[in-house]
Amino acid sequence: MAKKFADLVARRSPESQARVEALHQKLRAQMPLHELRQAQALSQDTLARTLHVNQAAISKMERRTDMYISTLRNYIRAMGGELEIIATFPEGQVKIENFAN
């Protein structure tokens, strides 16, 4: 099993592997949005173009401590990710589906 996974990894480009490694080191660690963007090797300009806003809007968004879930989802999607909203209880975790779209 481990060998097969290693083969899969080896077939990726060095840049992709480096990004994967950086992400794995942070896996399940907390990270602010701007660090996540940098880990994906994306600039504020690139993200701004994807979201049809200007760079200043991205800069402002990354400093916010509260925002609409839809705004956050669009930002994460522009980086190639998917937003998941999880409620954690002593008994376990539940994914909240109200905001799926």
Next chain:
Amino acid sequence: MAKKFADLVARRSPESQARVEALHQKLRAQMPLHELRQAQALSQDTLARTLHVNQAAISKMERRTDMYISTLRNYIRAMGGELEIIATFPEGQVKIENFAN
């Protein structure tokens, strides 16, 4: 290990065990907010009192498809849970920390 966990579970009340089981069946399944509240055996009235709003406000909130992250966090905390914001990428998952408070 398995035996010790079973002992821990057995020490809980039957009501608590039933709730745990219901939650486990839904574990990592998607669930809307009102179902999660019902799984915790909480009424809209109870939650409204905890959040210092009226029952109609809870009803309205549970039908929304978008809201501020802080609003959702307060709702989940009122049920005894914690909100987690996760960005999922092909390479792995990252917890977003901008909104921790």
